[in-house]
Amino acid sequence: MTNDAASASGEGRTALLVGTSRGLGLGLVQQHLARGWRVIATVRDHSPALQALAEQAGDRLSIEILDINLPAQLESLGQRLAGTRLDLLFVIAGVAHDPAQTIGTIADDEFIHILRTNTLSPMRVVERLEALVPSSGTIAVMSSSLGSISLNESGGYETYRASKAALDMLLRSVAARRSKSRRTFLAVDPGWVRTDMGGPDATLDVDTSTIGMTDMLEARRGTPGVFFVTYRNEELGW
Template sequence: MTPTLLITGANRGVGLALTREYLHNGWQVYASCRDISAAPELQALQQTHPHLTLLELDVTDHAAIQSLSRSLSGITLDLLINNAGYYGPKGYGFGNTDADEWRKVLEINTIAPLKMAEAFYPQLKQGNPGIIACMSSKVGSMTENTSGGGYIYRSSKAALNSVVKSLSNDLFSEGIRCIALHPGWVQTEMGGPNALIDAGTSAKGLKQVLDRLQPEDSGQFIDYQGQYLPW
């Protein structure tokens, strides 16, 4: 039976690279983004991959998430990747935090992944219990934060890690594994041109981590090279 993935934020960067990687490995991929008409690379992929289904979704629209889940009620999900993310403003310092932007970042990075997990829980339970993978970041680690700053993005990913930990506890008895992933410092719109790796390298590593995931890994924070990160 063909394994099935649902991924958010699939129109660029690591999300697009993951979509390519899983298609290349024979998966059925449901790839979502906010505006399909503005995602030419995804549209081009669909022309050559019959196992790719494009979905339009704003992950901050909780009613739309529920509606999408109802429309996909007949599928079995082996993997849900909550990849959609937003960095917010850069270059601000202490005393200059934009609270409205902070709320927007939290909506996308922290709240949406939980709402996706809740909505697609039935599909993840069908067949072999699936995996919920949330794209976090090393900058969300309390232990690794030795430089300060970055209040908005750091806090959103630290909060996401807490969501993953709670999900792992709540769903462990049902066999659903939940994991926080660090994709590395990637050459994307968010990571910038000076980043250390390209999106394809990150995607290959992340897939290997997910392929090897054991039940005892649920609730862990792991990077694309398979290294466990401190909270």
């Protein structure tokens, strides 16, 4: 796709990107705006970086407050968005933990927080807002190759892996319940990226990952079914 075609590809389409204050979420907002999309971006609280983008983008970027772990905020957002067509719903928000921490040593409250933030709450967002996504639209969640059961040969990040594997399973369950739907369901691996979560030793910068993911989302658009894919549009084993 040429740069001109990429810039125009999102004209007339709307994306809801959940969890965009920094890192991959903020990068995905930038990429979709650059391609002509209208973007609704959520943050838990004020984000100066996102606000600066909004000042540049005008009415093509609106900011909503949402802590995905607070059901009342999700319900309020759903009511505000009633009647809005979402060509893309992408839940990006998530947390990580000490990669060396084993399932036998993690505290109960930390385990619950990770599973709630990475698994339960993203799927609640999908369940609450999926009716706004038309049959030609895409529903995506930010997963990780670490969530692949078949690819786990190194261990580490045990609770994080479990939370992403559970997220993938629940996405497949939603897709199975919507077997007659023509929507595209995606569990997305962004790669190992230099963000607050990925750390300074990661192999990718934010631009490389988010450009790749945005290209992949466009390539997969209109392809019915549920897929586990990388930012390079390569399918992964569940």
